[in-house]
Amino acid sequence: MHVDVAVIGAGPAGAAAAIEAARGGAKVMVFDKAPYGRDKVCGDGLTPRAVGALNDLKIDMSDAHHIDGLRMIANKTERELLWPGTSRFPAHGAVWPRRRLDAALIDAAIEAGAEVIWETEALPTMDGHQVTGVEAGGKKITADLTIVATGAPGQVARMLGAERVGDEPFGLAIRTYAESPRHADKHLEACLTLKDEHGVSIPGYGWMFPAGDGTVNIGVGALSTMKGFKSLNLNKLLASYRDIVEEPWGLGPNLERPRAWRLPMSAQKRHGDGWVAIGDAAGLVNPMNGEGIDYGLESGMLASQLFLEDPVTAPMRYDQQVGERFDSFLRTGRRFSFLIGHPWILKSGLRMAVGTDAIAKITLQVMGNLVDSETPGASGRVLNLADKALGIADPVLRKTRAAA
Numbered sequence: 446m447h448v449d450v451a452v453i454g455a456g457p458a459g460a461a462a463a464i465e466a467a468r469g470g471a472k473v474m475v476f477d478k479a480p481y482g483r484d485k486v487c488g489d490g491l492t493p494r495a496v497g498a499l500n501d502l503k504i505d506m507s508d509a510h511h512i513d514g515l516r517m518i519a520n521k522t523e524r525e526l527l528w529p530g531t532s533r534f535p536a537h538g539a540v541w542p543r544r545r546l547d548a549a550l551i552d553a554a555i556e557a558g559a560e561v562i563w564e565t566e567a568l569p570t571m572d573g574h575q576v577t578g579v580e581a582g583g584k585k586i587t588a589d590l591t592i593v594a595t596g597a598p599g600q601v602a603r604m605l606g607a608e609r610v611g612d613e614p615f616g617l618a619i620r621t622y623a624e625s626p627r628h629a630d631k632h633l634e635a636c637l638t639l640k641d642e643h644g645v646s647i648p649g650y651g652w653m654f655p656a657g658d659g660t661v662n663i664g665v666g667a668l669s670t671m672k673g674f675k676s677l678n679l680n681k682l683l684a685s686y687r688d689i690v691e692e693p694w695g696l697g698p699n700l701e702r703p704r705a706w707r708l709p710m711s712a713q714k715r716h717g718d719g720w721v722a723i724g725d726a727a728g729l730v731n732p733m734n735g736e737g738i739d740y741g742l743e744s745g746m747l748a749s750q751l752f753l754e755d756p757v758t759a760p761m762r763y764d765q766q767v768g769e770r771f772d773s774f775l776r777t778g779r780r781f782s783f784l785i786g787h788p789w790i791l792k793s794g795l796r797m798a799v800g801t802d803a804i805a806k807i808t809l810q811v812m813g814n815l816v817d818s819e820t821p822g823a824s825g826r827v828l829n830l831a832d833k834a835l836g837i838a839d840p841v842l843r844k845t846r847a848a849a
């Protein structure tokens with residue numbers, strides 16, 4: 446059998462690619478090893494940038510919980526901020542539990558004409574360096590383009606040499622759900638001053654993301670640049686964060702066993718002859734806040750748009766254009782994560798980052814990658830400056846990295 450586009454993975458990235466390609470008239474087949482309606486370990490938080498991408502895909506968001514902004518907490522300082530509105534992004538975010546978000550996305554792909562094969566692992570087939578399609582369920586399907594949307598690197602990444610870059614940072618995060626009378630809050634909450642059981646400050650944060658359906662998503666995440674990362678016990682970290690938020694949020698018991706997963710923040714390769722990698726499979730996760738849904742949606746749409754323009758040059762142009770859109774921001778984020786791996790830099794940096802409302806607003810806009818390149822403003826200038834300064838400091842940052 447032959448298709449125009451074979452997509453491996455039906456998460457947000459794979460679904461976005463399938464929607465765009467199928468709406469453009471391509472014959473699309475998507476494979477996922479999980480059944481329809483699968484869950485994904487996630488905070489379920491959507492920044493305005495992600496909402497913008499869902500709008501571009503014309504996804505009906507009436508099932509999502511609308512979010513006006515972010516409450517940042519650092520020790521005793523608390524700042525409640527509204528999302529910035531720019532000409533590119535709406536001024537609101539959302540919380541949309543992944544089971545429902547991912548179903549809405551893949552339903553849109555099916556409606557557009559994509560065929561989805563569930564509970565079927567797919568692996569790329571190769572002719573030398575050329576990916577010719579996939580082998581799935583004992584069948585070979587050839588494709589003009591194979592889109593790898595497999596999430597955090599596994600077997601497919603190993604086959605294609607697209608694993609994460611060994612000495613670049615990555616993240617780990619854990620989450621569960623609990624009932625709360627504050628489930629319909631209009632702000633995400635992030636606690637930036639987490640400590641591990643030895644009192645070491647964590648480069649990362651604890652979150653309370655109200656889902657509007659009686660529950661909140663509660664979780665913690667940490668970057669690999671901290672000292673002692675390998676022995677960090679995420680379950681204990683989550684339990685100690687829960688102790689802090691239990692009373693103010695009136696939390697009920699955990700509704701499920703907390704589950705952890707990886708946040709890949711780099712990839713050795715994201716294209717080759719006949720294939721591209723998108724979303725987490727391409728290491729497209731924001732090191733400053735751990736969000737990857739938006740990058741999955743945007744990279745998925747881009748890959749398919751370029752395929753529809755010209756299938757032959759699509760992989761090369763995709764690598765170039767996705768790089769122009771995200772590489773400098775993600776590189777700055779990775780360098781920043783080396784910096785905050787040092788507890789004393791983290792502490793003084795945090796004091797500054799939430800010092801005043803005006804600075805906290807810039808922090809929010811920079812960390813959320815919500816800087817509008819056409820009207821960059823103060824946040825754009827901060828980001829440019831950070832890019833240059835961290836670029837110069839990079840060799841020192843790597844040499845003095847805190848991680849054991």
Ligand SMILES: Cc1cc2nc3c(=O)[nH]c(=O)nc-3n(C[C@H](O)[C@H](O)[C@H](O)COP(=O)(O)OP(=O)(O)OC[C@H]3O[C@@H](n4cnc5c(N)ncnc54)[C@H](O)[C@@H]3O)c2cc1C
Pocket residue numbers: 453454455456457458459476477478479483485486487488489490491495565566567568594595596597599601617618619620664704705706707708723724725726730735736737738739741
């Ligand atoms: C605890 C935690 C909290 C997070 N919170 C947020 C958040 O609040 N907001 C945010 O934006 N991001 C968050 N992220 C990141 C976000 O979850 C990911 O960036 C996002 O899921 C990436 O989407 P994706 O489509 O690339 O991959 P995935 O969603 O991982 O989908 C990959 C799919 O590929 C399938 N698959 C894999 N291999 C194969 C194969 N060989 N054959 C067939 N199918 C295959 C899998 O079954 C899966 O369905 C969080 C991550 C973690 C771990």
